[in-house]
Structures are given as structure tokens and as C-alpha cells.
Amino acid sequence: MPNCPECTFRERKKLKMQFEAEAEKAREEDAEYVMPHDRDIGSDLEYPMKLDPSTKHFICKRCGLYATREQIFDIRDKLNQRESTKEDKQYDYLEWWQKSKKDK
Numbered sequence: 200m201p202n203c204p205e206c207t208f209r210e211r212k213k214l215k216m217q218f219e220a221e222a223e224k225a226r227e228e229d230a231e232y233v234m235p236h237d238r239d240i241g242s243d244l245e246y247p248m249k250l251d252p253s254t255k256h257f258i259c260k261r262c263g264l265y266a267t268r269e270q271i272f273d274i275r276d277k278l279n280q281r282e283s284t285k286e287d288k289q290y291d292y293l294e295w296w297q298k299s300k301k302d303k
């Protein structure tokens with residue numbers, strides 16, 4: 200059964216924020232803290248969806264998402280894309296800022 204993309208995404212985000220908060224705290228206390236790799240965060244999360252055989256749709260009991268397998272992949276792609284575009288934008292801004300500083 201596929202994992203619910205919405206629930207996995209939401210929980211991953213929560214976990215990531217927790218790790219970031221812990222890293223921040225460790226920094227303040229001068230302690231060692233190894234942030235887990237993005238890829239590993241939430242890799243063991245499981246929100247299996249239930250198949251409705253009559254409609255060939257998957258249902259998430261947690262958030263109520265109702266979708267076909269294709270739609271599930273689509274949603275997951277979109278959610279991941281949204282994350283990476285956000286990071287790209289930050290990077291672009293930084294680059295622009297550094298360039299504009301050089302020009303002066």
C-alpha cells in the first residue's frame with residue numbers, strides 16, 4: 200500500500216523542525232549535534248493508505264485523502280517540488296545579494 204503523501208510530508212516537516220530546534224539548542228550549549236540527513240528524516244514514517252477496490256482509489260484514514268495511485272505520486276511530487284523551489288528561491292536571493300554587493 201502506498202504511504203499517504205500529505206501525512207508523510209506533514210510529519211517530516213514536523214520532525215525536521217524538531218531536529219533544527221535540537222541543533223540550535225546544542226549550538227547554544229556548545230554541544231555536539233549531528234543533524235540527520237534530509238533524506239533520512241521521516242524515512243521510517245508509515246501512513247499506509249487503504250485501497251477501495253470498487254473505485255481503485257486509495258484512502259487515508261488519517262487525513263481523508265482520496266486518490267488514485269497516479270494522483271498520489273503527483274501529490275508527492277508537487278509537495279517535494281514546493282520544498283525545493285522554496286530553497287532555490289532563498290539561494291537565488293543570496294546570490295543576487297552577493298552580486299549586488301560586489302557591484303557597489
Ligand SMILES: [Zn+2]
Nearest residue numbers: 203206259262
Ligand atoms: Zn493522510
